[in-house]
Amino acid sequence: YLEASGAMKASQWFKVSDKWYYVNGSGALAVNTTVDSYRVNANGEWVN
Template sequence: MQTGWVKTGGSWYYLNETGSLATGWVKDNGTWYYLKDSGKMATGWVKDNDTWYYLDSAGTMKTGWFTVSGKWYYAYSSGALAVNTTTPDGYTVNANGEWV
């Protein structure tokens, strides 16, 4: 039975321990990934339970400071985007999570 990452049609999918297509959050080798309802690995912005997350081009969930299109954002260790707050290191982010 095959498990783990599979690339099909240019997209990545993850087969869980039963060989079924995984959806939602998957932690693999200490790194979090998000798989859409179709099972396809997500990249870019993902909203899950009213919380925004950012996944880089390799599907890796970002934490700490990162840039997207020239704007700086901060994500907590959970991956949740900081919005309308002051980050742990003292910077202000707006309602979109952008450093201001």
Template sequence: MATGWVKDKGLWYYLNESGSMATGWVKDKGLWYYLNESGSMATGWVKDKGLWYYLNESGSMATGWVKDKGLWYYLNESGSMATGWFTVSGKWYYTYNSGDLLVNTTTPDGYRVNANGEWVG
């Protein structure tokens, strides 16, 4: 019985220990993957239970900073996209509700952020 990753017609699927096709979140070798309702491995942005996640081209869930289509996003340790104010390495950043980082501007609550998106006052 086949288990683990299987490629079919250019798409990846994960077969669990019983040999049935998995859907939703799967952890394999320490990395998280998201499998669509059809069972195929997702890449790019995925919304699950109201939170956004980014899955790399390999399908693994990203954490930390991600640049997509010229915009920066921050993904928490849990993989979910940060919105509003958050800190990384002691520096404050602000993102729109869409998750993209504000740079060289004033936040909606009146604070300045620099070219790196860091709060400067």
């Protein structure tokens, strides 16, 4: 996942079409896990 500048996103949350996602330190999308006490599903989307 890339920033507008072309740099790789890493260790951050980002929003796409009203859905939140998290990429880890190596830039991989977090899936089926909990990040910062927030659950993400198999698609990497934050769920309540």
